[in-house]
Amino acid sequence: MIFNMKTLNRTIVFLIALLLCSSAFAQKKDYPQKYFRNPVNVPMQLVANFGELRSNHWHMGLDIRTQQRENIPVVASADGYIGRVKVEPGGFGRAIYINHPNGFTTLYAHLNNFKPDLEKWLKEQQYKKESWAVDLTVPSHLFPVKKGEFIAYSGNTGGSAGPHVHFEIRDTKTENVVNPLLFGFSIADNVAPVIARLAMYDRNRSVYIQSPQLLQLKRSGNNYTPLQSNLIKVGTDKISFAIGAVDFFTGSTNPNGIYSARIYMDDELESEFVLDDISYNDTRYLNAQIDYRFKASGGAYVQHVSRMPGDKSKVYTRTTSDGAVYLNNNSIRAIRIEVRDAAQNLATIKFSLQLDHSLKPSTYKEPVQKLIPNQVNVFESDHFEASTTESTVYDTVHVTYSATNSATANAISPVHNFAGAAIPAHDAVTVRIKPTTSVSSDKRDKVIIKSVAGTRTELKKAKWQNDFVSATFRQFGSYQAFIDDQPPTINNPPPLVSTNSRIVFSPKDNFNTLKNFRAELNGKWLRFTNDKGRTWIYTVDEHFPPGNHELKVSIEDEAGNVTEKKWNIRRN
Numbered sequence: 001m002i003f004n005m006k007t008l009n010r011t012i013v014f015l016i017a018l019l020l021c022s023s024a025f026a027q028k029k030d031y032p033q034k035y036f037r038n039p040v041n042v043p044m045q046l047v048a049n050f051g052e053l054r055s056n057h058w059h060m061g062l063d064i065r066t067q068q069r070e071n072i073p074v075v076a077s078a079d080g081y082i083g084r085v086k087v088e089p090g091g092f093g094r095a096i097y098i099n100h101p102n103g104f105t106t107l108y109a110h111l112n113n114f115k116p117d118l119e120k121w122l123k124e125q126q127y128k129k130e131s132w133a134v135d136l137t138v139p140s141h142l143f144p145v146k147k148g149e150f151i152a153y154s155g156n157t158g159g160s161a162g163p164h165v166h167f168e169i170r171d172t173k174t175e176n177v178v179n180p181l182l183f184g185f186s187i188a189d190n191v192a193p194v195i196a197r198l199a200m201y202d203r204n205r206s207v208y209i210q211s212p213q214l215l216q217l218k219r220s221g222n223n224y225t226p227l228q229s230n231l232i233k234v235g236t237d238k239i240s241f242a243i244g245a246v247d248f249f250t251g252s253t254n255p256n257g258i259y260s261a262r263i264y265m266d267d268e269l270e271s272e273f274v275l276d277d278i279s280y281n282d283t284r285y286l287n288a289q290i291d292y293r294f295k296a297s298g299g300a301y302v303q304h305v306s307r308m309p310g311d312k313s314k315v316y317t318r319t320t321s322d323g324a325v326y327l328n329n330n331s332i333r334a335i336r337i338e339v340r341d342a343a344q345n346l347a348t349i350k351f352s353l354q355l356d357h358s359l360k361p362s363t364y365k366e367p368v369q370k371l372i373p374n375q376v377n378v379f380e381s382d383h384f385e386a387s388t389t390e391s392t393v394y395d396t397v398h399v400t401y402s403a404t405n406s407a408t409a410n411a412i413s414p415v416h417n418f419a420g421a422a423i424p425a426h427d428a429v430t431v432r433i434k435p436t437t438s439v440s441s442d443k444r445d446k447v448i449i450k451s452v453a454g455t456r457t458e459l460k461k462a463k464w465q466n467d468f469v470s471a472t473f474r475q476f477g478s479y480q481a482f483i484d485d486q487p488p489t490i491n492n493p494p495p496l497v498s499t500n501s502r503i504v505f506s507p508k509d510n511f512n513t514l515k516n517f518r519a520e521l522n523g524k525w526l527r528f529t530n531d532k533g534r535t536w537i538y539t540v541d542e543h544f545p546p547g548n549h550e551l552k553v554s555i556e557d558e559a560g561n562v563t564e565k566k567w568n569i570r571r572n
Contacts, residue, residue, distance in 0.1 A: 070155050266334050412436065506536075
């Protein structure tokens with residue numbers, strides 16, 4: 001066989017890439033096996049796994065069932081010490097982090113009460129900081145734990161929709177989250193992923209200006225082929241694919257996320273993604289891995305097997321190409337897509353691909369305004385401006401813009417529609433709006449901007465820049481400026497309380513956004529909990545002694561409107 005220099009160089013690069021890929025793949029398996037135990041004393045059954053597709057993020061751990069109950073004892077998965085605790089209204093709710101001597105940290109989230117000595121220490125720190133929501137580093141000598149030792153009760157706190165324990169394993173040094181299913185937990189899995197759909201794209205165009213061509217599949221065991229024909233003819237020389245696939249554990253009908261997908265052309269690896277080691281700084285890149293526009297328009301989840309141009313995450317393996325399939329003549333090319341779960345059960349799609357110039361897609365007119373990945377973008381009109389960072393868009397966005405007059409109360413601008421809710425924004429979208437209604441000097445600091453993208457609403461206090469008001473969001477969609485000079489309201493507490501009774505406040509705001517809540521008893525901060533951000537609750541304890549007292553509550557909305565009320569209240 002005769003090699004020219006170009007072919008030889010490509011072969012060498014390809015072999016190095018394969019070696020690196022194989023080495024990296026081997027390292028992914030090199031985690032301590034059976035070191036960590038099940039963190040709950042009930043059979044380890046999962047409602048969600050690592051890498052499952054969620055709104056704006058991959059699921060970053062295991063959701064372990066607690067038999068639809070709360071207050072199941074949660075135990076340390078291995079020896080170590082509690083190095084961090086976190087309390088927040090959403091997200092993890094109440095969470096414990098344990099550092100282990102092997103270089104990993106385990107996380108236990110959505111908990112109820114911690115073990116008594118930790119709960120006591122947490123409460124002391126909250127009173128010192130005068131904040132219920134805290135993220136605390138714990139001195140390493142305070143709470144050493146042994147494998148299997150009780151640390152907390154399970155719950156449903158934070159961004160949880162039902163009782164369970166969210167469990168993660170992190171690299172202590174990097175804080176990257178590692179797929180816990182690589183650590184040898186006893187969860188039976190001999191079931192290969194199920195591939196429901198295959199989507200095809202013309203990658204000479206942005207994915208945001210096309211609908212995927214969906215190819216129906218027929219199944220034989222764990223092997224899939226296109227239903228219509230094994231030979232797929234296309235009219236463009238650059239193609240990419242996305243798959244819609246889920247995984248199941250043995251004996252379970254609960255669908256979970258897949259672990260990896262690879263695409264080969266003529267047995268040469270073109271692209272691969274592996275969901276095994278992800279930073280929380282990168283988890284929003286899920287919006288680049290899925291066809292976000294297709295999902296936002298009512299379609300199902302499909303995951304791109306090749307990287308989007310603006311995707312800077314590390315879930316894709318670097319190869320000698322950009323991951324797309326290139327067709328330079330009418331030769332028939334063999335395509336193979338392999339989909340695996342963490343147990344390496346395999347499902348495969350096989351078909352052939354051929355370029356057919358007679359199927360060349362029609363030309364289209366390039367828009368004047370575009371947002372381009374990996375660069376700063378600026379859009380300007382008379383009353384609306386928008387800018388992005390280099391990391392905001394994943395593929396070229398053909399800008400659409402319109403302004404719609406609105407009779408909404410206190411609005412000082414039309415509704416500005418920019419790019420649309422079906423386009424994901426990874427990083428900042430800074431908007432500037434020129435009010436069309438005059439704003440008096442005493443109202444200028446009460447201006448807010450409301451952004452709506454599908455079901456998501458964000459509200460930001462505006463900053464004045466000459467005649468424009470400005471705010472930064474992480475979504476495209478609609479934007480409108482308002483004057484908000486209406487303070488929030490709050491209900492009255494009971495005038496008489498007793499031991500272990502509760503005081504509950506449910507403030508209301510005209511824009512449904514509260515920025516601050518503070519309660520004081522006789523001038524001293526009083527700890528009200530705020531799980532899920534709905535109500536503020538105080539359970540009467542030693543900080544509220546018997547007798548007559550003054551209770552003061554102050555609440556502030558996003559625009560800076562403050563309501564302060566005082567009551568005389570007695571404890572029996």
